[in-house]
Amino acid sequence: MFQKITLHELVLAIIIVFVLVLLLIIAVLFYSFYKYRVLSNRQVWTQIIENKITESIVLGQNFVENDESFDMHLREPAFRSVFLDLLVASERKFSGVAREEITHLFYKFSLEDEAWRNLIKKKAYHIAGGIQELTAMRVLRALPTFTSLLEHREKQVYLEAQYGIVSFKGAEGLSFLDNLKHPLSEWQQLRLLNSIIDIPDPKIVNITLWLRSENTSVVIFTLRLMRKFQMLSYYNEVLELLAHNDTAVKLQVVRTLEAFENNNTMEQLVSAFPEETLAVQIEILKAMKVSKSLECDAFLKKQLWEHPAVAIKIWSAEVLVNLGERQYLRDMALDENTPDEFKHIINHALQEKVC
Incomplete structure (x- = not known):
């Protein structure tokens, strides 16, 4: 059996709900007023504080002796x-x-x-x-x-x-x-790099340990740190990281080897090239473009004609242009036996339109 609700109980319930709603409205109004006052005060305070900072910078430590109004705000x-x-x-x-x-x-x-x-x-x-x-x-x-x-x-x-x-x-x-254990974000790495001014002392910091870290972001940061300060003595340890299983690390390794370049660098990159992923291969070609090493000439021509990936063909042609092989590429583009795909790639590298 359902219990009947009396008129008195219904009126009482309505009054309670009304009071609760009224209290809620009052609370919202008070909070809104408080937030408005805080915002308004902040604008006024900002002007007062900025004036104080400016005054201090311009006049020095012995500016206005006592400021009772400012002290009150404090x-x-x-x-x-x-x-x-x-x-x-x-x-x-x-x-x-x-x-x-x-x-x-x-x-x-x-x-x-x-x-x-x-x-x-x-x-x-x-x-x-x-x-x-x-x-x-x-x-x-x-x-x-x-x-x-x-x-x-x-x-x-x-x-x-x-x-x-x-x-x-x-x-x-x-x-x-x-x-x-936590990853270092790109932003955090940049912040830390920018805050370091002096060359890291190998007696104090453990570069070798960081290069072997299981945290790939630590390895990447260390490679960037080494590039910033040209820490050439670690060249061989960086080279070993070409065997790393993380592509992001390998990209940084190639950039670091490019920055540390010696007489053997391009040869070492050429040797590693066939086993690398497409992204790393492109990074190696970018390094060759910066290096402008003529010893890469034959290797680049081979990649242009034989590599299955169009992206590698394009990069190889662009690096050849950088090495002074513009005439060679023009001749190939004009040769009737050259497939249309290669003509487009070569002309793209030469920044010339197909006739």
Whole structure:
């Protein structure tokens, strides 16, 4: 049997729903107003802070002695957070004396404490932001903390910790590569490479270990690092990596051998060519195009006429043009016995239209 609902109970239920909806509307309005106020305040604060930064850079550390209005704003956590964000952004734009003035502001207004507080928050973006802030302001005593965050579960955090350590220690800070399990993204590799200024010391960094890493991104990064600093003494170890089973690694190996080129490089690449994938073969031809080594002439003509892949034929013709074989290719294009496919390939290389 169904229990009957009385009129009184129905009215009461409607009133409760109405009150709940009303409370929800009020909550949304309050939240919207709060967000609007924060956005409005941020715009005003940004102008105030930018003026303070500009004043500091132009006038130096002894600018306006006391600014009660600015000090009042500093009591608000949200204002301090915006101030810290703008200081970090400004630090990236300036160098020399201007950067020193920005760092002075960081310490003058005790914003280091704000950055440290971010490191103990729960959300990953707060922790990563704290690392960025302490790195930008060169807070060296943060290094042990960064090291402890290398194993953090959140990608955003351990990537910033990696970058922070390398920013402080240069190539020496790359020791985390010894046992790195996570892949290094292209973006992260570029960040790390750009932050390393001095040539890595083989006594401190284990290049050989990284080249043999099971993490292919570590191998690729190491090859890029070696190219940047022309670490020619590792030529033979790089050559051995032509036997690697990852195509992305092999492409970097060919580029590195091209950068390290010696009298035997082209011969070694020619020898490896038949066993390689199409992508690696094209990379080898690109290296030959840069090298302009005449010893590759016969090899390239063979690839032009005999290789089954059209892409290899095209690249072979283009490299031959680079080697000064333009007349040879013209003659072949004009020969009646040359198949139309080869004429199109040759004329494409010569950048000439078929008559």
